[in-house]
Amino acid sequence: QGERKASSRSSIKQIAVTERIDISMNEPEPWTVLTHKKPQEGWIPYNPRTMRPPPLTGDAKFVKLMSWNVNGLRGLLKSKGFSALKLAQREDFDVLSLQETKLQEKDVEAIKQSVIEGYENSFWTCSVSKLGYSGTAIISRIKPLSVRYGLGISDHDSEGRLLTAEFESFYLLSGYVPNSGDGLKRLSYRVTQWDSALGSYMKELEKSKPVILTGDLNCAHQEIDIHDPAGNRRSAGFTDEERQSLEKNFLSKGFVDSFRKQHPGVVGYTYWGYRNGCRKSNKGWRLDYFLVSESIADKVHDSYILPDIGGSDHCPIGLVLKL
Amino acid sequence: QGERKASSRSSIKQIAVTERIDISMNEPEPWTVLTHKKPQEGWIPYNPRTMRPPPLTGDAKFVKLMSWNVNGLRGLLKSKGFSALKLAQREDFDVLSLQETKLQEKDVEAIKQSVIEGYENSFWTCSVSKLGYSGTAIISRIKPLSVRYGLGISDHDSEGRLLTAEFESFYLLSGYVPNSGDGLKRLSYRVTQWDSALGSYMKELEKSKPVILTGDLNCAHQEIDIHDPAGNRRSAGFTDEERQSLEKNFLSKGFVDSFRKQHPGVVGYTYWGYRNGCRKSNKGWRLDYFLVSESIADKVHDSYILPDIGGSDHCPIGLVLKL
DNA sequence: CATACAACG
DNA sequence: CGTTCTATG
Numbered sequence: 001q002g003e004r005k006a007s008s009r010s011s012i013k014q015i016a017v018t019e020r021i022d023i024s025m026n027e028p029e030p031w032t033v034l035t036h037k038k039p040q041e042g043w044i045p046y047n048p049r050t051m052r053p054p055p056l057t058g059d060a061k062f063v064k065l066m067s068w069n070v071n072g073l074r075g076l077l078k079s080k081g082f083s084a085l086k087l088a089q090r091e092d093f094d095v096l097s098l099q100e101t102k103l104q105e106k107d108v109e110a111i112k113q114s115v116i117e118g119y120e121n122s123f124w125t126c127s128v129s130k131l132g133y134s135g136t137a138i139i140s141r142i143k144p145l146s147v148r149y150g151l152g153i154s155d156h157d158s159e160g161r162l163l164t165a166e167f168e169s170f171y172l173l174s175g176y177v178p179n180s181g182d183g184l185k186r187l188s189y190r191v192t193q194w195d196s197a198l199g200s201y202m203k204e205l206e207k208s209k210p211v212i213l214t215g216d217l218n219c220a221h222q223e224i225d226i227h228d229p230a231g232n233r234r235s236a237g238f239t240d241e242e243r244q245s246l247e248k249n250f251l252s253k254g255f256v257d258s259f260r261k262q263h264p265g266v267v268g269y270t271y272w273g274y275r276n277g278c279r280k281s282n283k284g285w286r287l288d289y290f291l292v293s294e295s296i297a298d299k300v301h302d303s304y305i306l307p308d309i310g311g312s313d314h315c316p317i318g319l320v321l322k323l
Numbered sequence: 324q325g326e327r328k329a330s331s332r333s334s335i336k337q338i339a340v341t342e343r344i345d346i347s348m349n350e351p352e353p354w355t356v357l358t359h360k361k362p363q364e365g366w367i368p369y370n371p372r373t374m375r376p377p378p379l380t381g382d383a384k385f386v387k388l389m390s391w392n393v394n395g396l397r398g399l400l401k402s403k404g405f406s407a408l409k410l411a412q413r414e415d416f417d418v419l420s421l422q423e424t425k426l427q428e429k430d431v432e433a434i435k436q437s438v439i440e441g442y443e444n445s446f447w448t449c450s451v452s453k454l455g456y457s458g459t460a461i462i463s464r465i466k467p468l469s470v471r472y473g474l475g476i477s478d479h480d481s482e483g484r485l486l487t488a489e490f491e492s493f494y495l496l497s498g499y500v501p502n503s504g505d506g507l508k509r510l511s512y513r514v515t516q517w518d519s520a521l522g523s524y525m526k527e528l529e530k531s532k533p534v535i536l537t538g539d540l541n542c543a544h545q546e547i548d549i550h551d552p553a554g555n556r557r558s559a560g561f562t563d564e565e566r567q568s569l570e571k572n573f574l575s576k577g578f579v580d581s582f583r584k585q586h587p588g589v590v591g592y593t594y595w596g597y598r599n600g601c602r603k604s605n606k607g608w609r610l611d612y613f614l615v616s617e618s619i620a621d622k623v624h625d626s627y628i629l630p631d632i633g634g635s636d637h638c639p640i641g642l643v644l645k646l
Numbered sequence: 647c648a649t650a651c652a653a654c655g
Numbered sequence: 656c657g658t659t660c661t662a663t664g
Binding site (some may be wrong): 071072074075100102130131132133273274275276277313 | 647648649650651
């Protein structure tokens with residue numbers, strides 16, 4: 001359980017992948033063009049068609065995780081015809097983490113039914129303080145050993161920003177880090193309270209098994225991770241405070257930015273603001289991550305981005321982890 | 324000024340009506356079907372294609388007034404491609420009154436530009452207490468002698484519900500009577516304050532010349548004016564209080580319901596709730612009126628309804644007044 | 647620019 | 656059901 005072989009996947013409940021379907025945006029591929037305002041020598045744009053390793057073959061056991069900030073799951077399902085099945089037919093993931101579902105608790109049961117084909121296990125957090133705000137989910141073929149809603153230890157849980165699923169060989173966390181907001185109103189809370197509490201929680205979990213944090217960390221770590229670093233020095237998501245917090249609370253504590261480790265010098269965004277058609281011109285940010293415990297960092301076969309999947313201002317990211 | 328001949332209209336600025344265009348909803352005509360829940364002997368549905376008198380000919384001078392609760396003018400202009408020009412190309416009105424424009428004062432200038440082709444005179448009221456709420460307009464080929472914003476005499480003007488334009492031979496009022504609301508929260512205000520203040524104001528104006536009140540009076544006068552009278556005895560717009568207020572403050576004061584005078588026993592609705600596809604099934608209300616001073620009641624050539632014009636939950640109404 | 651709520655109709 | 660507003664991103 002929680003594992004599969006590349007060839008035979010008998011231990012995991014499978015959906016019938018009858019056809020490969022196309023859920024891409026059917027456009028040229030702007031993300032293959034480097035539009036960075038301060039490019040450094042040797043930087044190249046991420047191209048998922050050329051930069052992903054070949055699939056694992058033979059008897060290799062692995063698990064395929066995905067994550068997506070959907071910016072409103074109801075809208076995605078309704079007007080954009082998304083379903084986990086469609087994404088599954090293309091990507092065949094084992095576990096899908098979502099952020100910004102914007103569900104209310106009363107919506108969850110109905111949504112669950114419409115999403116789960118082939119994925120019997122799904123878990124949801126909702127904001128109870130602000131309706132239609134925030135919210136995360138984990139949708140899985142594999143039944144988790146346990147699930148924890150929220151940080152579980154603090155008073156940061158009213159906004160439904162964190163969900164933990166325990167699998168056999170790792171904890172998976174779906175996290176939606178608070179945006180620091182216009183005027184950086186919430187910067188201090190986010191950095192000193194949230195990030196630090198989350199980092200500590202992860203270290204605590206790590207005592208029993210490796211930890212994987214995925215989701216929207218609402219921070220572009222370095223200049224390479226944002227289209228216009230100079231113009232965004234005081235923008236929420238690229239302040240020194242947030243970048244240092246990411247380093248202090250997560251990276252320096254031994255959680256590895258799997259995409260950056262695999263692709264040093266590669267410009268890969270996961271978010272493009274809706275305004276000014278930033279996606280068309282690839283003016284983006286890398287805000288979504290898979291951070292993995294050092295102990296399993298070398299088991300990452302592929303940490304990737306799927307910039308051609310639309311329907312949100314973020315695109316999905318994925319991780320193939322050898323077991 | 325303020326008059327025109329049926330044949331030559333030299334005195335009024337004309338728009339170039341180059342083509343007759345179709346702005347109808349291109350559907351069957353449900354309003355020609357009687358769906359009344361308590362029909363009385365002899366009632367027949369209003370059919371604008373068979374029940375409008377022939378146009379005035381020869382040297383008859385007349386003015387053509389229209390009125391429409393547009394339920395959000397920006398939405399109408401944007402997603403529904405409305406323009407006064409289009410309505411004018413079909414209906415060739417001289418003056419158009421609007422209600423529920425839902426404009427903010429800051430929107431007016433821009434909207435004005437997009438609406439006025441051929442109609443150089445336009446006047447607008449906006450709610451200043453609730454943004455995007457209520458609001459009326461008068462758009463005219465004929466330059467009014469004067470314009471008054473609001474009742475001008477009371478504290479009922481913060482919601483932009485009334486606009487008066489003085490023409491040579493009559494006052495024209497574009498009015499949007501307060502809805503009594505869910506739970507009839509505002510019934511008392513609407514009946515004892517608003518209706519009575521408006522009636523008095525009209526009597527005051529009438530001392531100098533005839534008065535025409537048009538707009539959404541938010542009241543179906545009699546059982547004939549509402550699809551399901553029994554089911555709506557305590558619904559806003561059909562309570563005894565509102566119906567009696569219409570009688571007391573307007574009709575008994577000498578203002579004539581021009582449509583009912585012309586069409587006794589005719590079921591003609593001007594409003595169909597969006598819910599349950601009421602328009603398709605002609606489950607409507609007659610809420611929009613031209614009330615005219617008794618002194619000019621016999622000058623009404625035609626008081627009509629245009630139920631095929633969509634884009635709002637109300638349809639436009641019209642009045643051809645001989646001068 | 648887009649997805650949510652809430653108010654109002 | 657549908658248009659607005661506001662908050663949030």
